[in-house]
Amino acid sequence: MININAIREDFPALHELRDGKPIIYADSACMSLKPKQVINALVDYYSHYTACAGRSPHAFSRETTRLYNESRKKIAAFINAKDAAEVVWVKNTTEALNLGSNILKLDSKEKPTLITTSESHNSNLVKWVRLESIGKINLKIIPTHIDCAFDIEKFTSVVEKCPPENFLASLNHVSNVTAAHIPVKELGKIVHEHEGLLQLDAAQSFPHAPLDVQKMGIDLLGASMHKALGPTGMGILYGKYEILEQLEPLILGGETVSDVKALNSGKVKIEMLNPPSKFEAGLQNYAGAIGSGAAVDYLNSVGMENIAKYEVHLARKMLTGLNEALGDKIQILGPKDPTQRAALAAIDLKGINPHEVAILMDEMSNIFLRSGYHCTHYWHHTINLNEGTLRPSWYLYNTVEEIDIFIETLEEIINMLT
Amino acid sequence: MSFKDEEKVIRLIILLLEDMPNNEATTKELIDEATSLGVADCPDRIPSALVELAAKGQIKKHISREKKAIIWSLSS
Numbered sequence: 001m002i003n004i005n006a007i008r009e010d011f012p013a014l015h016e017l018r019d020g021k022p023i024i025y026a027d028s029a030c031m032s033l034k035p036k037q038v039i040n041a042l043v044d045y046y047s048h049y050t051a052c053a054g055r056s057p058h059a060f061s062r063e064t065t066r067l068y069n070e071s072r073k074k075i076a077a078f079i080n081a082k083d084a085a086e087v088v089w090v091k092n093t094t095e096a097l098n099l100g101s102n103i104l105k106l107d108s109k110e111k112p113t114l115i116t117t118s119e120s121h122n123s124n125l126v127k128w129v130r131l132e133s134i135g136k137i138n139l140k141i142i143p144t145h146i147d148c149a150f151d152i153e154k155f156t157s158v159v160e161k162c163p164p165e166n167f168l169a170s171l172n173h174v175s176n177v178t179a180a181h182i183p184v185k186e187l188g189k190i191v192h193e194h195e196g197l198l199q200l201d202a203a204q205s206f207p208h209a210p211l212d213v214q215k216m217g218i219d220l221l222g223a224s225m226h227k228a229l230g231p232t233g234m235g236i237l238y239g240k241y242e243i244l245e246q247l248e249p250l251i252l253g254g255e256t257v258s259d260v261k262a263l264n265s266g267k268v269k270i271e272m273l274n275p276p277s278k279f280e281a282g283l284q285n286y287a288g289a290i291g292s293g294a295a296v297d298y299l300n301s302v303g304m305e306n307i308a309k310y311e312v313h314l315a316r317k318m319l320t321g322l323n324e325a326l327g328d329k330i331q332i333l334g335p336k337d338p339t340q341r342a343a344l345a346a347i348d349l350k351g352i353n354p355h356e357v358a359i360l361m362d363e364m365s366n367i368f369l370r371s372g373y374h375c376t377h378y379w380h381h382t383i384n385l386n387e388g389t390l391r392p393s394w395y396l397y398n399t400v401e402e403i404d405i406f407i408e409t410l411e412e413i414i415n416m417l418t
Numbered sequence: 419m420s421f422k423d424e425e426k427v428i429r430l431i432i433l434l435l436e437d438m439p440n441n442e443a444t445t446k447e448l449i450d451e452a453t454s455l456g457v458a459d460c461p462d463r464i465p466s467a468l469v470e471l472a473a474k475g476q477i478k479k480h481i482s483r484e485k486k487a488i489i490w491s492l493s494s
Binding site: 374 | 444449464
């Protein structure tokens with residue numbers, strides 16, 4: 001069980017007052033708040049042992065190296081990777097997915113195929129559209145059904161036509177708009193039977209529920225630490241080690257090579273390091289990595305099963321409350337069953353502009369949430385929601401009372417405008 | 419959003435409002451106009467710029483039930 005009062009005590013931002021009133025933070029799908037344990041880990045690095053990892057023999061550097069490596073091990077354990085070397089530090093999910101897609105052999109005789117879904121975040125779409133436009137890949141977009149059930153039949157028929165050993169299914173684990181989960185294990189099986197690879201956009205699942213990359217059959221996975229109580233500018237790419245060995249880095253430089261030799265011919269020869277080092281060029285975000293370790297420590301201390309259960313409780317409260325109060329005035333996108341979705345909702349306000357509602361929510365009740373396309377422009381356009389949607393997203397530090405205030409305020413705003 | 423981008427969106431909103439009848443428009447109308455001119459950043463960036471402009475007193479807002487929307491207008 002979750003001790004919500006104790007959790008809320010850990011998050012300084014929840015105690016900020018605006019105009020003398022508390023804030024209600026409902027934008028965790030974009031950015032989570034940070035517990036003091038993570039903030040302290042960052043401050044400790046900058047206050048007490050600032051240094052480069054692995055470069056110098058002094059005490060600060062040794063401490064940085066120790067905690068930097070420990071954090072990678074913590075992330076590996078958090079997703080049940082076989083080895084810490086399967087975890088690469090990146091900036092965010094976007095960078096992770098871009099890097100993961102380098103596994104496609106763009107210069108092979110038969111053009112590679114990339115499969116994604118229509119509700120994909122731009123992080124899992126824009127690069128693929130770009131590659132297709134310059135003739136490097138075939139892009140297949142599986143349309144998301146209106147009820148958000150994953151179209152396994154359609155997916156299978158697309159996979160069957162893909163070139164073996166040169167296709168990547170890059171799929172959202174949990175959508176940041178429909179809130180729906182996909183059946184990862186089942187889809188991975190289909191992909192592997194046809195000799196392809198499965199890359200998971202875990203931006204909206206990594207912070208909210210247990211993940212087991214081995215049991216789920218995931219080849220590559222991207223996640224952002226800033227959505228998981230961690231620092232901004234930090235993310236991870238998980239990859240099976242044998243895949244990381246084949247993967248071409250996005251950038252090269254210091255720390256990616258074991259040696260740079262002068263050959264007798266006058267040429268220069270580089271000797272690349274093994275994963276994950278070959279992907280981590282230049283000076284790294286050591287504070288960010290150490291803060292990321294503190295974030296997963298915090299999540300583990302609460303328990304990912306507990307967080308997942310609590311979020312179902314929040315999702316149920318939100319769906320029931322919204323339907324009772326505003327059922328005919330709004331449309332909540334995504335699955336109706338709270339056990340089948342994340343604790344977020346893209347809400348169609350049926351002719352009322354979502355940005356204006358978000359502005360009024362902030363003004364009237366200090367409710368902070370997001371409005372618009374949520375980086376899923378394509379999906380909103382395909383379902384003719386061209387003004388976007390209003391999206392509250394809840395996390396382990398939110399309460400059912402906050403959801404009540406959100407619903408009451410939304411009702412008040414809709415009445416005010418109509 | 420970089421500082422420059424924010425400045426750009428703010429300047430754009432002022433220019434658009436200056437061209438609108440009665441110097442006023444809804445958020446949707448501003449986004450649509452910016453998009454049609456091909457000068458918009460991501461449309462999701464316009465609302466926060468509107469709030470900034472209102473806080474600085476350069477624009478003001480009122481509710482229109484007829485339009486089911488907030489009307490933004492240039493402060494006189």
